[in-house]
Amino acid sequence: MTSGWLAFAGTVALVVGAFNFIDGLVALFNRSYYLVGDDKIMVFNYTAWGWIWLVVGIIQIAVGGGIMAGQMWARVAGVVLAALSAIGHLAFLQAFPWWSVLTIALCVLLIYALTAPPAGARGA
Incomplete structure (x- = not known):
């Protein structure tokens, strides 16, 4: 059985992964891009966040x-990574x-799209 929701979820997962990958690259190579004056975001510096987002994105x-x-x-x-990504953001x-x-x-939206289709459904 195919599910449009899973095709949508796969696409959104690819987009969110690309966003996180880009976040990682920006944090690593252009530290002045972000608006925060202090070098720390929560407990990590930009380099640590850069590597975290890069790995999560991949x-x-x-x-x-x-x-x-x-x-x-x-x-x-996908559900676990989307939840962790939302918390990280x-x-x-x-x-x-x-x-x-x-x-x-x-x-x-990704979490909903992944949990709405029945088990065994495939993307289109």
Whole structure:
């Protein structure tokens, strides 16, 4: 059985993964881009956040492909990573509010899209 929600979820997972990957690259290579005057966001500096977002983004892109292929492990991993990404972007709100709000909204939408279809459904 195919599900439009899973095709949508796979696409959103790829987009959120790309957003997080870009966040990581920006934090690593252009530290003055973000709006925060202090070098710390919560407990990490920009370099640590850069590596965190880079790794999370790469994993989310891989999970997006798994979601499109209809893998149940990818749906579970997608929900977990979307929740962690939303929480991480709450901490990142001070540095870049509009980007973080957009990413949090996409993560919430992704969680819904991954949990709404029945088990065994595949992306279109």
